[in-house]
Amino acid sequence: xVNKKEEIVELANNLRWExxxxxxxxxxxxxxKEAGDIVKKTVRKKDEKHAFGFDKKLDKIVTNKWTxxxxxxxxxxxxxxxxxxxxxxxSQLLSSLLVGDxxxxxxxxxxxxxxxxWIDGLLIDGGYLAMAWVISVMLPPMAIFFPLxxxxxxxxxxxxxxxxMDSLFxxxxxxxxxxLTMSMGFGCNAAGVIATRVIDSPRERLIAIIxxxxxLCNGRWPTQILIATIFIGGLVPANLAGIISAGxxxxxxxxxxxxxxxxxxxxSKTVLKGEASTFNLELPPYRPxxxxxxxxxxxxxxxxxxxxRAIVFAFPAGLVIWSVANIHxxxxxxxxxxxxxxxxxxxxxxLNGIILLAYVIAxxxxxxxxPTILMLTVVHFGLHGVGAGAxxxxxxxxxxxxxxxxxxxxxxxxxGVNLMLFSLLHNPCSTTIYTIxxxxxxxxxxxxxxxxxxxxxxVLCFLVAQIWQLF
Amino acid sequence: MNSFNxxxxxxxxxxxxxxxxxxxxxxxxxxxIALAGNPNTGKSTVFNALTGLRQxxxxxxxxxxxxxEGGFEFNGHKYKIVDLPGTYSLLSTSTDxxxxxxxxxxxxxxxxxxxxxxxxxxxxLNLILQVLEITDRAVLCLNLMDEAERNGIEIDIRTLSxxxxxxxxxxxxxxxxxxxxxxxxxxxVATGKYKCKPRRIKKRDPKLQKAIKLLxxxxxxxxPNLPNTEWVALRLLEGDQEIIKAIKTGELEHLERTELxxxxxxxxxxxxxxx
Numbered sequence: 001x002v003n004k005k006e007e008i009v010e011l012a013n014n015l016r017w018e019x020x021x022x023x024x025x026x027x028x029x030x031x032x033k034e035a036g037d038i039v040k041k042t043v044r045k046k047d048e049k050h051a052f053g054f055d056k057k058l059d060k061i062v063t064n065k066w067t068x069x070x071x072x073x074x075x076x077x078x079x080x081x082x083x084x085x086x087x088x089x090x091s092q093l094l095s096s097l098l099v100g101d102x103x104x105x106x107x108x109x110x111x112x113x114x115x116x117x118w119i120d121g122l123l124i125d126g127g128y129l130a131m132a133w134v135i136s137v138m139l140p141p142m143a144i145f146f147p148l149x150x151x152x153x154x155x156x157x158x159x160x161x162x163x164x165m166d167s168l169f170x171x172x173x174x175x176x177x178x179x180l181t182m183s184m185g186f187g188c189n190a191a192g193v194i195a196t197r198v199i200d201s202p203r204e205r206l207i208a209i210i211x212x213x214x215x216l217c218n219g220r221w222p223t224q225i226l227i228a229t230i231f232i233g234g235l236v237p238a239n240l241a242g243i244i245s246a247g248x249x250x251x252x253x254x255x256x257x258x259x260x261x262x263x264x265x266x267x268s269k270t271v272l273k274g275e276a277s278t279f280n281l282e283l284p285p286y287r288p289x290x291x292x293x294x295x296x297x298x299x300x301x302x303x304x305x306x307x308x309r310a311i312v313f314a315f316p317a318g319l320v321i322w323s324v325a326n327i328h329x330x331x332x333x334x335x336x337x338x339x340x341x342x343x344x345x346x347x348x349x350x351l352n353g354i355i356l357l358a359y360v361i362a363x364x365x366x367x368x369x370x371p372t373i374l375m376l377t378v379v380h381f382g383l384h385g386v387g388a389g390a391x392x393x394x395x396x397x398x399x400x401x402x403x404x405x406x407x408x409x410x411x412x413x414x415x416g417v418n419l420m421l422f423s424l425l426h427n428p429c430s431t432t433i434y435t436i437x438x439x440x441x442x443x444x445x446x447x448x449x450x451x452x453x454x455x456x457x458x459v460l461c462f463l464v465a466q467i468w469q470l471f
Numbered sequence: 472m473n474s475f476n477x478x479x480x481x482x483x484x485x486x487x488x489x490x491x492x493x494x495x496x497x498x499x500x501x502x503x504i505a506l507a508g509n510p511n512t513g514k515s516t517v518f519n520a521l522t523g524l525r526q527x528x529x530x531x532x533x534x535x536x537x538x539x540e541g542g543f544e545f546n547g548h549k550y551k552i553v554d555l556p557g558t559y560s561l562l563s564t565s566t567d568x569x570x571x572x573x574x575x576x577x578x579x580x581x582x583x584x585x586x587x588x589x590x591x592x593x594x595x596l597n598l599i600l601q602v603l604e605i606t607d608r609a610v611l612c613l614n615l616m617d618e619a620e621r622n623g624i625e626i627d628i629r630t631l632s633x634x635x636x637x638x639x640x641x642x643x644x645x646x647x648x649x650x651x652x653x654x655x656x657x658x659x660v661a662t663g664k665y666k667c668k669p670r671r672i673k674k675r676d677p678k679l680q681k682a683i684k685l686l687x688x689x690x691x692x693x694x695p696n697l698p699n700t701e702w703v704a705l706r707l708l709e710g711d712q713e714i715i716k717a718i719k720t721g722e723l724e725h726l727e728r729t730e731l732x733x734x735x736x737x738x739x740x741x742x743x744x745x746x
Contacts, residue, residue: 035596046623
């Protein structure tokens with residue numbers, strides 16, 4: 001039996017010489033010829049010119065050398081503008097409900113049961129409040145942003161973005177398909193890293209994996225939108241605030257794309273040397289977006305899943321925050337130890353110790369960075385509102401209250417700008433880090449993907465802070 | 472080549488051993504369906520329409536990089552459906568194409584549903600013809616018919632079905648149009664009510680024809696129940712390492728259809744597969 005098998009393989013090897021090398025081509029020719037024959041018999045086009053006339057015209061505009069990029073930026077800015085404008089009021093409503101009324105009710109209930117103070121503090125002031133913050137800060141922008149983005153995707157615009165970006169990526173020594181995986185990263189970096197499987201060459205795939213973190217993900221959009229609205233929008237008259245803050249968010253996203261290109265170029269010239277390989281990118285036809293279905297799936301698939309993830313990570317983070325704020329050594333809390341220790345360095349790069357501590361606590365999910373910062377600010381500066389005691393949030397029922405809170409924590413416009421930059425350039429979340437390891441099976445590349453953005457973030461924030469202080 | 476004729480209704484032909492190896496849990500399922508097709512033809516949308524699942528779909532090629540699975544029930548049969556990555560061809564060697572090809576070849580799904588873009592039939596036929604080389608049981612889901620109509624493209628469904636030798640179902644999966652017909656044909660092919668006579672590519676080169684014939688006969692002797700010896704012979708000639716490995720390790724033997732084994736002579740006694 002075994003001999004017989006070897007014989008067949010041997011026979012095939014001999015026959016291959018007899019048949020000659022180009023039968024693969026002749027086979028492909030046969031396939032194309034038969035396909036052509038079948039189509040001749042079965043397909044009739046009423047009007048050759050009419051077919052996809054609209055698509056062709058639209059593609060001429062959105063993939064044009066001169067108009068393609070401006071259209072991209074304008075579309076993105078419109079999406080953010082609607083998000084910024086639309087999420088303010090629902091945020092207030094949720095906040096006064098969850099952080100205000102429900103919190104009071106829970107507190108009252110726990111007092112009436114005479115629950116020990118530390119348990120009450122840990123669970124309600126810690127875990128519950130962190131969750132409530134995540135929901136009120138995150139839900140409204142997500143519920144507006146994701147459906148809008150999904151509508152663009154459904155319409156067929158994203159492959160055009162990839163088409164526009166393709167030549168830039170190839171000039172950077174990366175694969176053109178990286179434009180697609182990068183777009184996926186705008187949703188979720190872990191998903192973007194998995195999507196790099198469409199890239200055949202291991203070298204180009206590694207570049208795509210390492211640079212995926214430069215795409216702002218789901219968890220970071222709300223941070224960008226909130227901080228831009230408060231600090232950048234606050235610089236200009238109210239009627240311009242929406243447009244300017246949307247522009248700022250687009251600016252950060254575009255900076256991410258530019259850094260992704262520069263880093264790809266740097267990698268392909270140093271540790272991952274090589275030429276870019278070619279590929280075919282098919283532009284799908286435009287399709288009228290199914291609005292209702294899009295609303296439904298983007299709400300289920302994206303908004304609720306991302307929100308759920310944030311809530312799941314927020315609860316333990318809340319416990320940690322309450323604990324580090326309430327466990328004292330020599331009368332100073334653990335949080336204060338860390339914040340005071342790192343503050344000089346943090347100030348040097350235009351941030352503060354609270355932000356850096358928040359980024360440590362929030363490694364599992366970028367979504368909880370802002371709530372963590374807010375809670376730590378309250379704790380560290382002993383700002384007391386409705387509730388009392390360390391680690392307790394007070395009610396902030398509008399953006400301006402959030403702003404007051406942050407300003408009480410010593411924030412300036414520089415802090416806001418640098419937080420936006422640091423949010424773009426820091427380590428990927430733990431899920432993404434784990435995914436990178438799973439895909440590369442290499443500690444070296446995982447470590448590079450993790451630390452490269454942090455180093456870049458610190459350097460960029462330092463430069464911005466130093467230049468800022470010159471003026 | 473068409474050595475296989477289903478004579479028993481309701482008997483699954485998929486290879487349970489290999490399906491388990493490919494990561495498919497076959498407990499509680501009667502039939503396995505593979506969903507193949509070019510990128511961005513709406514495979515995931517068809518998948519969702521069949522299963523009622525709401526896997527995220529997107530209007531861009533290459534969205535599905537890994538296999539998605541789901542299940543549905545129709546006509547009292549339980550179906551497992553596997554959404555394969557979209558590919559333009561089965562002849563090259565990128566990871567996504569290998570996933571699709573290995574699944575159709577080694578998993579031997581009871582029905583392979585090929586999803587094609589009605590507006591780009593000629594390009595899609597490249598893959599359709601290649602899939603028909605590997606499998607005897609397929610249904611063509613001619614999707615995006617609404618777009619074809621909008622763009623003034625008319626397709627003669629009956630002739631196309633006759634040319635290809637398999638059922639052709641026009642659908643507009645985004646609007647859920649044609650899905651009941653698709654289910655009906657899947658069921659008929661799976662249970663053997665509809666007998667496919669898939670079109671095979673004519674090899675014009677006489678030398679190639681001779682070589683394939685020679686190899687195919689040898690293969691038939693060694694693996695009497697292998698349904699697609701000509702295709703395997705062709706891959707051998709091309710020096711396909713996966714196929715060479717499959718022959719050497721005897722993995723190819725497992726491709727012989729399980730229910731035929733019970734009829735086959737005792738000399739090729741195989742472990743009976745329980746499903």
